[in-house]
Amino acid sequence: MRSVLVRASVAVVALGSLAACGDGPAETKPTGHGDKPPTHTSAPAPSLRLDVPAAYDTARGWQLSGKQLGTYAVLPKAGAIATMTGAGSAYLVTVRDAVTGRVRWTGKPFADLSEGATPGLFVVPAGDAEYLVTWSRGKKGGDALAKAKQVYAVDVYAADGSGDAVAPARHAEVPATDYGTGNVTEAGERLLIPVTDKRRVALDVVTGRTTTYDTDSLKAPGCSSCSYGNDIAALTDRDPVVLNEGAGAFGIPGSWDDDRIAPAGADPATGAVWPAAGGHLVARWEQKNEGDQNVWAVLDGRTGRVQASVLCAKPFVASADAPGSALSPNGRYLVSEHLAFDLGAKKGYCFEETDGTKPLSFRSVTDDGIAYGTSLTKDGSLTGSTAPVRLALATGTPKALPEGQQAPVADFGGAGVFTHDVGNVSYLVVYRRKG
Template sequence: MRSVLAKASVAVIAIGSLAACGGGSGTAKTAGGDKKPSAHASAPAPLRKLAVPAGYDTSRGWQLSRKQLGSYVVLPKSGAVATVTSEGSSDGAAYRVTVRDAVTGRVRWTGKPFKNLSEGEAPHVFVATAAGKEYLVTWSQGVKGEDTLSKAKNAYALDIYAADGSGDAVAPAHHVGLPATEFDTEVTDGGERVLVPVADKRRVAVDVATGRTTTYDTASVEPPACPACTDDIGNDIAALTEHDPVVANKGAGAFGIPGSWNDDRIAPADVDPATGEVWPGTGGHLLARWSQKNFGNHHVWAVLDSRTGQVQASVLCAKPPAPTADAPHSALSPNGRYLVSEHLAFDLKSRKGYCFEETDDSKPLSFVSVTDDGTAYGTSLTNGNTLTQTTAPVQLSLATGTPKALPGGSEVPIADFDGVGVFAHDEGNVPYLVVYRHKS
């Protein structure tokens, strides 16, 4: 069963997790370092002519690899691609954020070098959105505060950058340091604020626009409205809106914003209301799932408005052969109309949903990106299981709900926005990020 706290980098497209679908981790370790990039520098033209869908021009674009690449994410609203790369310093490795224009590859700005709390490990990075504006968040976990008299303490360090920075050594808009009692959880985009699990029953929400923090104690937070949720057992913070937490009680299968809405009020008619689960989506959405009522062999998946709980689209979906443990990743088209999440695809305007989970007759499909015209890209699991799998590229038209296979050897974009497609490519264990423009 998926954990309410686990989440791949989601509010907007977090390429570090998506690249795993294309053969790369998206968080490639880099040794040594390049010189500080000039504010006028451009990335090299794309030397690699990948086999890609017909709408992309492989003669126009740019690419990064090796020391230029590091960890990377895309910023669709800002029309940019950000990388976090390592560079040498007198007292050890330091890291720097570089933000490039998605169309030209030209450097827009670079960040001030910073140290990671965990030596030998690259910082994590994702994109969060607040009030329609994108922010770049880097975070690490480790120990700090040790001296002759004091022991080191576990801690998180978050640096938050506005996406529209300028200059060659931009300082973060906000630096947030938080204590930590355990390191088996991650900092995640909670939907409209950053969610930091600092202790077993304590969660901290970080407002990326202001840097302000709000602490929630799950032992005392008001539970979602349900008869089995009269005490705090099993309550957790599943997602965050601008002002309120979305509280989930996994044992009771209930979730909602206390005092505002709950899943019993908004659940589709054909679900078992005691089986609800919810995760943060992207662009102000939540992803919810229930089991079919009367012990049916299907799930009901839905996209919800995070503030009102309103169902924006739903679909009946075959239960997978084996339960999955990770939270679903979602990607939104730049115009906000289409949303894909692994085996699911939704048209939020027409309120239609499509499911491509494995059945007796069909192979499972998993989608990683979707364009403004409703074309979703992903892969089909052709052989093996999720650990030893062979995949093939596919695309889906959300106008018809009909998928089709792409030519063998094709690579699919992990993001599409601002007139370009972004491709994660691995060649000889060397990761590349290749950006092609749309054909005229």
Template structure:
């Protein structure tokens, strides 16, 4: 097995590849069994998963697969149908394993490695560039040993989805980072306007300091509470206290949806290729005092795709409502909002007094969304605490209640719903139940 080593140094505006530190090539033959590499157990297939959760009737628990003892995160490549998860290995190390979501068969398995913060599982992302996809395991911690560390860094282990070829990229970083992958690179930000973008193909790192941010002409609000919100195929998405723009690209004031105050846009969440934004209704509009306009924008052009009026639901920019899309990208759900992007229709599920009726947590390519009526956010809806699980059809826009203890799919890929459950021994179970019919 060949190994290369890669280390990165931050220099000025562009962080250039300085020293090759670690690239491990891990191909095929991987096993989902734990053995001496960790507690992960085989993905059960022949007799179906041992764990039979109460799930929506569209799925069968008599077939599928199950992984026991995986880390809290997983990542999925929809184009290959491959799912990646982490297991613990001896020596405070971790190993990335993969499986085929359609069959549950084990795919390639990476070599064990130790992150800078070995006290907790690294987090996982999927990123795509140049028709290639990558799984990324990242963590944040100190370099060196002892009471006086050399510094802190974000460590990323980047795996080619097809064969497991691995590159490690280490980016010096101060303060807790936010790491996302909504564009063709891995974005590291500090929750404000400082950021770095890692190219998953080359490993090159580009640093964009807050002092280098260019603001749209005439936008004073852009200079207040400036924050990097995500990455698009055209560059970084930034916002101020109001209004948002792509660095070197479009400006929200020029792409505001019809009926909106063009100087009021605030992006709430970003998905690959899409931006969900909240707008004030234009002055003089009939419901300007009680409602807001929620719009889905194309991330490349900034143009609105579809919008809907809704009372002002709870909002925490960057976190809630979280935009969720299926593999095909044909639908988007967020909080109590649902959008059919192809039909260009939106719907706000709320009571007459403006209170939200439900919170959506997932949506499938077939146009079925899942959520809960009493959940505060998508994570709570997926926890399965028996608080009003529901399903919604984009064909009829009707909501139907599910039995109280129904577990909701976190996503669906290759015709298999992915569910998560923690047992009494505090072990996480990842389960794949096929859709029937």
């Protein structure tokens, strides 16, 4: 499992958190250095003919590499792919049509406050729209007398922009501290900015409105004794989803709690929850009566309603990291690492490691319910080696792909997105779907 979100991208990226993210999750790659950001031109046709599933045509598509690539994120609803490239402390975003690679628009160059670290990039879905977000944290202002202030600088772009040097639709600067602060994340339908250990700021990407939450004043619903240890696990467009990890309690205060919505067989005193792609939540409980399985579920973030659930073997090595996730563009299928869900049929599938099966992890899922991912062979270590796999959610039966074949990290708008490294050069390759 990996930390969200971002994915989250996942959503994104995403990313990306390709959260997903939102999720599906964004991917970070090194960029070049110089006096100006690199010039963006139309993406060239793919010179790399990777071994990919038969649904994709390697003769049609486009690719980016090296300085043209930088960091990327996918925008499934817009049918586009965004890249963030830079040199020194100047960065800009470029949004290309996913099928043709044609540049739709470029953003106005912006400064990175992070003193050499690459700014964050991810996609946030809100209703029927998507927003591209960049952020960095560092010092701003200051002179011979006044100290510079530590801030989060966040830019929000509408996905459907056009032209060159497009300014962000929203720009926000939120005070930060020199210690105890983390990354800006997509925590559902708003951005979550961890100003301090006790104070969180939620930023609405549509309106630019900010809401400050003091975690000391929050309480996980359904837990009258939860006075300490409460935190925001996710955000809807209006409310925070509050989690008390120690008590295994979560929900939206005044609306719903996990005791009331927990699936049959779940021990409601053991709940945990994370944001998932498309405004969903992924929740987990231990099985009742100290059973040897966990209960996993996808929830509607606003209502807490269980959309699909599945029993799953407890992992040999548990992880405290948040699971990443990806949603099919049509919203019917959701994958979250070792889990796969058909939300339309209200079915869930688990591919956690057992005594007789290898663990599977899924990264992308198509509108026709085909999920792609990898299996893990540990070979006596915790890391081991991976092999590509394919899952048809109509049957729930995974199949191994031919050895060496590459699975897409995203599929939308009639194209599949693949990543590849040649030496020290990273490539993003997009192949059109056949037919």
